[in-house]
Structure formats: C-alpha cells, structure tokens
Amino acid sequence: MALSDLELVDRARGGDPEAFRELVVRHQRRVYAVALGIVKDRDLAWDVSQDAFVRVHQHLAEFRDEASFATWIHRITSRIAIDVLRKERPSRRNDVADVPEAVLREAAPGVLATALGTDPQETVLRRELSGCLADALQQLPDVHRTILVLREMDGLSYEELAERLGIPRGTVMSRLFHARRKMQVLLAGYAGIDAPGSEDRS
C-alpha cells in the first residue's frame, strides 16, 4: 500500500533517504511546472526545482502536519523562482487600477471561451493550446506571468497575493485581469481566432 505524503515526510525526518526520494519523484513534475511558469527558462526551472527540494529537506523539521506537503513545496518553489527572477532584472513598479476603457474594446468577447469549451474533457483545440501555453506564457512580462502562475498553480487568494507581492489588493485584481487578457490575445493568435484587442499595449 502506498504511503501518504505525510507518512513519507515523517520517515524522511527520521533519516530515511528512500522516503525523501519518493517525495521528490511524486512532486517533481508539478514543482517544475510552477518554476517554469515563473522563470521561463527550462534549465533554470530545473535548477530552481532541485533547489526547492533541497530547501524542503533542510526545513523538514519545521513542516507542520496540518498543511499539505504539496502546498508547502509549491510555495517554496515559487518563492525561490521569484527571487531568481528578481536577481535577473530589477523589478519595476507597475500599478494598474481601473482597466482603461480602450483595453475592453475587443472584436468578439467570448470567442476564445467558446472555442476552448468549458468541458474538462479537452477539445482538440484546447489540447493544442495547452501545448503552446508554456511558449505563450514566456511572452508575457514578468509581473503578469508571475501573478498568473501564483494564482493558477499555487492557488493563492487575492489576500495572499497582495501580501506576497507587496501590492494592494486592487492592483492584484486588475493585474490578473490584464495578465489573462494578454494571454487571451496570445492564445487567440496561436489558434488563429480573430484576436480581440490586438491593439492592446503595455
């Protein structure tokens, strides 16, 4: 019978390397996905992911059993990834409050959603776009890409995002809107759909 994450953490804490290795193997891909979303570069994401597990090991004693191991390591991963990103380029302040009216003037709102479908059983288009997603994500500015990954991979709430990024809640919300809009334009381009608001800048 397979051991739960918490049981493996317990054993790893006790000095069992195989238990820790199993934790690594179980979570490596998702951790990599989070890192890749933020740092863009695949090799860098690999390093960041390994760093995350090494750091997890260093702090095993502090892990509280009420939380989930997955959540814990994903948070650590995104923290390391953001730090790495900051070192590469200095952060720019980018405050956005209300969304400018011009941004909303698009040709056909809802087209992408219809094309992708809301059924989790993917349509062919959705599968194709998933394949291009990582590339499209790379084209977003750092601030937009980061907040999208934290929201959709780490599942952070508005409050958590505000605290983590040191920005007001309102900024979190409008930044997310802008980030998704940009992705929408990029994905529509990949899919050959009439791209809404392609004059959208910034």
Next chain:
Amino acid sequence: MRCAGAAPLLGSRPGELDPTEEALLNAHLSTCESCRARQADQAAVAGIIEDGLLLEASRRDFTDFADGVMARIPASAWRGGAPVGGLERLRAFLRRHRVLAAASALAPALAALALYLYIGRTTGAGPSELAVEVTSEDLAAVVLETSDGPVILVGEASDGT
C-alpha cells in the same frame, strides 16, 4: 458600475469579493453580455495555465532529477549512509542512455502533442489499489482495470478513445 470597474472583479473565487463588490458585479453582469463573455474568456485562460504547464513538465525526462536532488543533500543527513554514490549515478546514466539510444532511431514527429494522462490513486485499504501514470507523445493512453491487474493500451489520438 461600468465595464471598466467590473473587469478586475472577474475571475474572483467564492469569498474573495466583499458583499458590495459582489452585488455590484452581479448587477452589472445581469445586464452586460460583453462582460459575461469576458468573464468566460478569463475563466478559459485561467483554466489552461495549469494544463499547459503540467503538459510541458510531462514532456521532460525526469530520470535524473531525484538523483540530482539526493546528490546535493549531505550523506550525514541520512541514517545508513549515502544513497547516491558513483554507482547510482552510473545506473541513472545507463538508464537514460538506453532510452536516448532507442529514441534517436525514431523519425521525428512533425507535431508532437504530449498527452499526460493521470489516473488517480485509489486510496484505502483495498487490495486492488492502483496508481497509473502514463506519459506519451502522439498517442493516447487508455487504462483498463481488470480483476487480474491493469491493461494499458496506447493508440492514435484521433482514434476516438
């Protein structure tokens, strides 16, 4: 509330908007078809982020990853000595080398769509506990559970499987 004010409220999760925001948003959405459509677009994009990144992760060969992590943890951390030594690294290299050698003989596919299929783990004390993780390029994987064990089939993605 106008569209510009409603936009940042789209994509919120239950409990994230305060009652005033919630009321204003719902009032606006009930009259504005554009914003309803916008909301659908936002949700569609949000949903694909995770899929896309996990797909990308499934394309990568993780054979050496755990070894790499274990190699960076000092042997003194474990009871019973170092789990990763020269022999372990050699094995990992051989494992990957074998796969790479076989793969190089394949004709490259023009558009490789990696499909990641994960059949959830059945937890509990049943004897038929099963966890299957299949990663395939170009092919769709189907897992059939039988009383004797799983049968894993792969086929063309357009098979309708």
Next chain:
Amino acid sequence: MRSAWTAAWVAMLLLASAPARAADAPIPVRIRMIQGSRQGPPGVPPGLEDLKAQLSATAYVRWEQAGEVQASMVARKPVAVSIPGGDVVTVTLVDARAGSATFEVSAPASRTQSRVTVGRGKRIVQQVSAERGGTAWFVTIKAGG
C-alpha cells in the same frame, strides 16, 4: 569486555549488509513479450492461458508469445527486454513494499513512459508499440514473492 566489543562489531556488520527494507531486497519478476492481433483465428496459446482475463479486455483476438524474462529485480536497476523488430523496452522496479510494487516501463518505440503501482498478486499488461497492420506488442509484468 573484548567479547562485548566483538559482538557489537558483528551486529554492526550484519546491519550494514542486510537490506534495510523491502525495496532493497531483490524480488522475482516475470516479464513476457507478447503480440496481439486483430486478425486470424481467435486464440490464446497454452502458455498465455493465465492472461485470458486481461487479454480479452482488448480488441486483439489472437495472441502469441515471443519471449520471456525471469528477472530478480532490485529497485532502480533497469531490465531491458527486446521486442522482435528491434525495439527495446526498459522495465524498472521503482519500489516494492509488502503489498505492492511500482514499475516504470519505458517504450521509446511508442514514445510512452508509464509508472504503475500494482498489488503483488496482480499483473501489468502494457502495450509497447503502436498498432501496425492490425498487430501490437505488449509486455506483461508480474512481481512474485
């Protein structure tokens, strides 16, 4: 005093050489390479009778065995099996516990990698080549012990 030291040394040596847990002890694994076909008279040769329940779940009606490997497998040490036609499938035992075993199967010819955990008495039947001309190759993996 001397005998106590000796006893302690012997105890340490025994601990160091004995496998610490199930994953380190080799387990017997039977791997068979079989081919399924949509055409021809339906049938399963005597050697594959035990696979009937699983094979009948597929669309292939006629079966043949091309080879077999009985391996004593140790965790993370891969075993390569050859499929007629030149493809090589790699089977690796990832983990073995009292009630279950986890295998990784890598089949580059079908660009597929899988990781499957099964109960000890169960068998994995995995397709390792894409269907061509109505036939496809499979490997079966069963951990004994």
